[in-house]
Amino acid sequence: MSNWVEQIEAAPSLAALEELRVAALGKSGAITAKLKSLGAMDADTRTVEAPRIHAEREAVTSAIAARKEALEFAELEERLATERLDLSLPAPFAPTGSIHPVAQVMDELTEIFADLGFAVAEGPEIEDDWHNFTALNIPEAHPARAMQDTFYIEGDGHRVLRTHTSPVQIRTMQSQKPPIRIIAPGRVYRSDSDATHTPMFHQIEGLVIDKGITMGHLKWTLETFLKAFFERDDIVLRLRPSYFPFTEPSAEVDIGWSTEKGRRVVGGSEGWMEVLGSGMVHPKVIANCGLDPDEWQGFAFGTGVDRLAMLKYGMDDLRAFFDGDLRWLKHYGFKFLDVPTLSGGVGA
């Protein structure tokens, strides 16, 4: 008996312990055989042997349980010791990506407009002809519909890759009740390619629909936005009369620039460059969305996100934005923890 218990107590592993258990208590184990032999004994012998054999089985069973617990505990201790991670050490290799300037600028714009009470709206990049053109009062013969600008989707005839974010105005007016204050950043597509044009680029649209909205609200909003975006108080805007089918009146917005240490920077009014298209939403567009233009008015604006990024962060070739060159991304990219906030400055 003690032989079994001694062996069990010395079992070096769970596997060895299991082998011992099978040898002693398994179907054809030694103790099992002894138990089976009880039936063939005469009564006197059995009276002596039965308690002995049962006691042995008890002793072996509890020795196995105790050894098992001890081995399992030792195994856990060892695992905990080998799997320990010292978090105070720097990771040996930690590749870090960066936030693309377009994503960064979109976050900056969202932060600025959220503070002014604007929500973010979205629409599909594959758009139908009605939302992209017709509802925006762009008639059939308008040059913006010409083949060289628009990517048409083959097949059903009426789908295009959206050429601007303005169709999100339509979708928002159709799906929400005024008052409406939204911005819609996103990808747009035009068949065009040179240093300042790529077939895919990014725009942001703004739309306000409410009662008693005027050009004054438009100008204040744009001025407030551009001052916050460029982080300068000396931003000067110039609204030039212009034409867009979906606004009446329409204005193109120029921002003043000046020269600092031989470099042209935004701010002041030495010269002008165009940054935005805008205007009062055309009554026909409001009516196309099922709203009464006598009751509701509003303004809209649209601009290129990539262009805003170039102006603020000094890139000069738009094509590089979409090359995926790691050196460029490293140079112009942003750290992912540099989340733009108004309090901390939207420019990372």
Ligand code: DAH
């Ligand atoms: N959708 C115009 C474009 O792509 C930009 C634009 C101009 C948007 C005037 C507007 C607006 O909302 O009012 O060139």
